[in-house]
Amino acid sequence: MKLRYGINPQQKTAHAAPMTPGKWPVRLLHGEPSFINMLDALNGWQLVREAGRALGKPAAASFKHVSPAGAAVSGAIDEVTTELYGVANGEVGPLASAYLRARDADPKSSYGDFAAVSHPVDDELAELLTGMVCDGIVAPGYAPGTVERLSKKKNGRFLVMETDDAFTPPHQEAREVFGLRLTQQQDEVELSSTLLDPVVGDPLPDTAVADLVLGLAVLRYTQSNSVCYLRNGMTLGIGAGQQSRVDCTRLAGAKADTWWLRRHPGVRALRFRPGIRRQDRINWQIRFTEGDLTPDETRRLTEALSTPARELTADERAQWMQRLDQVTFVSDGALPFRDNVDHAHRHGVQYIAEPGGSIRSGEVEEACREHRITLARTGLRLFHH
Incomplete structure (x- = not known):
């Protein structure tokens, strides 16, 4: 497949080809993708497929620059989202609700996103997408007429890609960098609630378990270092690609605060x-x-x-922020210091999942006890580069 260009427009020669001849994970239904479009589509599809299978619900993600700006499973949309996107009476189907919830996590960053959904695109989602600034979508199928409707977006430049839901990637993956070919085994560990083993605090409620599993799926396809805050089946803030984990925690926490303050x-x-x-x-x-x-x-x-x-006054902000609770927090790598817990607590976090194994894991546990946060250790690092 000839690509429009590489990562940058000056990289004019770019192609995509299956590792196994004839076995494509996706096929292009409309448009001409760039290198980054392909990365967004492939990462986005893997995220929503894993999240949808693990949680048994339609899942959606809004991708920008090879990391999700937001992700969610289907669920109720609140009045703020209803008003913003003009949804009549707040009534929307499962797939459309998943995408609206994903996009509302960080709607500024989702401007011009690449959408990914776990189920075939229906008429409702196609209609919503026609009114949004979105560059493309990847899905395992499309209802009759939806491809034609979507192909008219962006003056005919909207990308429509269809996945092969039965596709299984090779056990080995490779990339070429500066004349070297690097290979590694695919990360094939299945994400599920069995990974969540509380070591501090009370047993996890079902809602927290679901959010933590969603968070694991999100971070598996987010540029590391990465953390995310979640609540009620949707991300509130994702921090990606930071060299310092606590910077990532603070960045994502600020996004979670913004999401909540937009409801003030x-x-x-x-x-x-x-x-x-x-x-x-x-x-x-x-x-x-x-x-x-x-x-x-x-x-x-x-x-x-x-x-x-x-x-808003400082007191008004503080009083409103105190009402944010039942937030979960997931880290793709071990929390190296307790400062991550202290900062997460400021944003309503009551449940944390992280791999564990830091030399200061004892201090992390003690911070969770102080803040009455349930801490689960997964033993699974989810770095993504």
């Missing part, structure tokens, strides 16, 4: 002038919750609003 009545009270696009409303909601607008941003936000905004 003061943020929901923002009234935008007619004609302000959905993505611009999203971006302004996020900047408003972050609270550090530049003078130019303050001016432009004022122009975008039909009525003046009242900034």
Whole structure:
């Protein structure tokens, strides 16, 4: 398969070919993918397939730059998501709900995403996608007429890819870097609740188990170092590709706070002038919750609003954040210091899963006891590069 270009446009020669001749994991139904599009599609599909199988529900992911901006399984969508995406009465089918929940985790980053879903695309999801800034989708099938509808997006440049749900990758995987061919065994460990062995705290409730398993699937396909915060079957914040794990924890925690603050009545009270696009409303909601607008941003936000905004006070923010609870936290590698636990606790975390094995694991356990957090050790590192 000839690709539009490599990782960068100046890398004009790029191709994709199956490792086993004739056995493609995906096939192109419409569009001309780039190198990164292929990486997003392949990683996204693996994530949703594993999450969907492990949890027995439709799963979706919103990918940007080879890491998920958000991921979720099907479930109820709240009033904020309902209002933002214009869903009538908040009623939406399982597959569409999974994608809306995935995209709402970090809707600023999901602008121009690559979508992945675990089940065949239905009419409802296709209709939602036609109104969103999204570059492509990968799925195991498409309802009649949906490919034709989606192929009209982006002036005909929208990518539509179909997976082979029965495809099994080779036991060995390889990549070539600077003249070297590196090979390794596929990571074939199955993700399930059996990996979650609590060592601190009370037994895990079923909802926390499901969230932690989803988190494991998310981090298996997120650039390391990586952590994620989850609640009710969806990610609230994903931190990816940081050299310091605690920086990753703080970054993802800030995203989780933003997700929760977008639900504050003061943020929901923002009234935008007619004609302000959905993505611009999203971006302004996020900047408003972050609270550090530049003078130019303050001016432009004022122009975008039909009525003046009242900034949230520090006390209002703190009181609202205290209401965020039942959050789970998953790390792809061992927590090296207790500071990760201390920071996670600030964002409503009550359940943590990590591989264990750090020389300071005792300090991590003690921090969990202090904060009354249930800690589960998986014994499974999930680095992804």
